[in-house]
Amino acid sequence: MRTIIVLAALLLAAPLAADDLGALLDPDAALIAQEWGGAQLTAVSWQVAEAGGHRLWADLLQPMSRWGVGLSIDLVPGRAVCFGGGYQRKPLVYVGGHLDF
Numbered sequence: 380m381r382t383i384i385v386l387a388a389l390l391l392a393a394p395l396a397a398d399d400l401g402a403l404l405d406p407d408a409a410l411i412a413q414e415w416g417g418a419q420l421t422a423v424s425w426q427v428a429e430a431g432g433h434r435l436w437a438d439l440l441q442p443m444s445r446w447g448v449g450l451s452i453d454l455v456p457g458r459a460v461c462f463g464g465g466y467q468r469k470p471l472v473y474v475g476g477h478l479d480f
Contacts, residue, residue: 410438410451412463412475420473422449432456436477440467449473 406423414420422438429435433453440447449465451473459476 406439406480408436408477408479410436410461410475410477412451412461412473415472415474420467420471420475424451424477434477436461436463438463438465440465447471451475451477453477 407426408424410420410422410424412420412422420440421442422440424436424438426434427437433456436451438449438451440449445468447465447467449463449467449471451461451463454460454462459478460474461477462472462474464470464472
């Protein structure tokens with residue numbers, strides 16, 4: 380089941396004009412975040428949409444031993460600080476920042 384969730388997140392993260400698999404697998408940013416319950420999260424992220432300057436990100440959460448998926452959105456248009464939610468063995472909410480590659 381976890382594999383299906385990860386694959387679905389990757390497919391949703393595909394750029395609209397992607398002509399090859401390489402564009403799908405190449406993340407746009409890294410995410411460093413703090414879970415609402417206290418744990419620190421890291422992730423790789425793909426920008427999936429933009430509206431009014433706010434970017435929507437699909438996040439592949441790490442560590443490798445318990446990957447999860449999430450969605451996050453910029454709190455301020457075009458800035459790194461974001462708010463997100465996802466699932467990694469349990470539902471979670473996080474605040475963090477995206478570091479563009």
